[in-house]
Amino acid sequence: MSKNNPIIEVKNLVKDFPINANSLKKNYMRALNDVSFTLYKGRALAIVGESGSGKSTSAKIIAKMYSRTQGIVQYHGRDIDDFTQKQELMEYRESVQMIFQDPFGSLNPTHTIFHHLARPLLLHKKVTNKAELPERIYSLLERVGLTPAKETAEKFPHQLSGGQRQRVNIARNLAVEAEVILADEPTSMLDVSIRLGVLNLMEDMKDDGISMMYITHDIATARYLAEDIGVMYVGHLVEWGEVDEVLQKPAHPYTQLLMSAVPNPEKSIHDNLEGGRKGEIPLWTPESIGCPFAGRCLQAMDKCTDALPEPKEVAPNHFVRCFLHD
Numbered sequence: 001m002s003k004n005n006p007i008i009e010v011k012n013l014v015k016d017f018p019i020n021a022n023s024l025k026k027n028y029m030r031a032l033n034d035v036s037f038t039l040y041k042g043r044a045l046a047i048v049g050e051s052g053s054g055k056s057t058s059a060k061i062i063a064k065m066y067s068r069t070q071g072i073v074q075y076h077g078r079d080i081d082d083f084t085q086k087q088e089l090m091e092y093r094e095s096v097q098m099i100f101q102d103p104f105g106s107l108n109p110t111h112t113i114f115h116h117l118a119r120p121l122l123l124h125k126k127v128t129n130k131a132e133l134p135e136r137i138y139s140l141l142e143r144v145g146l147t148p149a150k151e152t153a154e155k156f157p158h159q160l161s162g163g164q165r166q167r168v169n170i171a172r173n174l175a176v177e178a179e180v181i182l183a184d185e186p187t188s189m190l191d192v193s194i195r196l197g198v199l200n201l202m203e204d205m206k207d208d209g210i211s212m213m214y215i216t217h218d219i220a221t222a223r224y225l226a227e228d229i230g231v232m233y234v235g236h237l238v239e240w241g242e243v244d245e246v247l248q249k250p251a252h253p254y255t256q257l258l259m260s261a262v263p264n265p266e267k268s269i270h271d272n273l274e275g276g277r278k279g280e281i282p283l284w285t286p287e288s289i290g291c292p293f294a295g296r297c298l299q300a301m302d303k304c305t306d307a308l309p310e311p312k313e314v315a316p317n318h319f320v321r322c323f324l325h326d
């Protein structure tokens with residue numbers, strides 16, 4: 001789908017978390033610094049990067065689970081902080097849903113799958129007559145490939161496999177007719193053999209017009225599912241653009257390093273990148289300056305530690321924050 005229908009626009013997002021809570025002076029770490037991106041209708045934006053780079057924090061701010069320190073998040077052009085009335089908040093939470101890594105964590109072990117789907121349908125008034133629930137629930141379960149639906153509905157979460165539980169979570173998102181899905185490593189805890197099924201389901205959701213943020217360590221699945229990609233390093237979006245362009249012509253030394261690490265897909269990005277590089281992953285604070293990758297970058301210049309490079313468009317819709325492209 002084309003890029004003419006922005007749903008979520010994130011502009012210059014900054015997030016500081018307090019550290020050393022016991023010391024007298026309050027110190028902060030900067031988990032996100034000047035991060036901007038857009039989620040479009042019917043498209044997926046993959047956010048890739050090492051552990052701790054700020055991927056989940058961005059999603060949680062969009063989901064209103066975390067507040068932001070600076071910047072703007074807009075939903076259909078409206079600042080999400082303006083949604084303060086109960087009704088508006090509920091509608092926003094209904095439209096913008098998260099899928100988490102652990103499909104078990106978001107399901108209640110004491111309730112059946114039927115209950116897990118009935119609750120959002122009733123709460124969000126998608127079904128007002130309880131007699132209609134079974135038909136609606138079975139059709140949702142069929143849509144996510146959980147058949148026979150009636151039998152699945154009677155089960156408890158522990159009676160399902162990890163992949164099936166993630167499908168239940170997806171069915172819940174479909175139940176409330178979510179418009180945006182923020183998927184935080186939705187397949188990383190699943191067996192490799194069933195990951196593709198869940199990814200294909202997400203692909204179907206996108207085809208239905210859902211806008212998606214897909215957080216992953218895995219560049220291969222990012223390429224499979226997403227049209228757009230953003231590469232994060234220590235709270236900074238260092239490169240972004242259309243997925244094929246960015247992955248075929250990575251312009252930032254960090255993206256190039258990620259690409260060179262791809263040959264072993266079983267390893268996480270972090271494991272792949274360990275060793276052989278100079279410098280540590282820095283702790284970024286509100287006082288930090290320069291490019292966060294400078295300490296590990298084999299092409300770093302003096303100015304890289306003095307200022308954060310502004311985004312440059314190296315090809316149409318392909319942006320990078322790196323002085324090598326000045």
Ligand SMILES: Nc1ncnc2c1ncn2[C@@H]1O[C@H](COP(=O)(O)OP(=O)(O)OP(=O)(O)O)[C@@H](O)[C@H]1O
Pocket residue numbers: 017018031049050051052053054055056057058
């Ligand atoms: N609630 C919190 N309180 C304090 N620090 C936090 C909190 N949530 C995240 N952080 C810190 O913010 C930084 C970014 O974390 P985040 O979880 O967004 O990274 P990530 O890229 O999603 O990592 P992973 O791939 O491991 O999930 C990390 O240094 C993390 O320790």
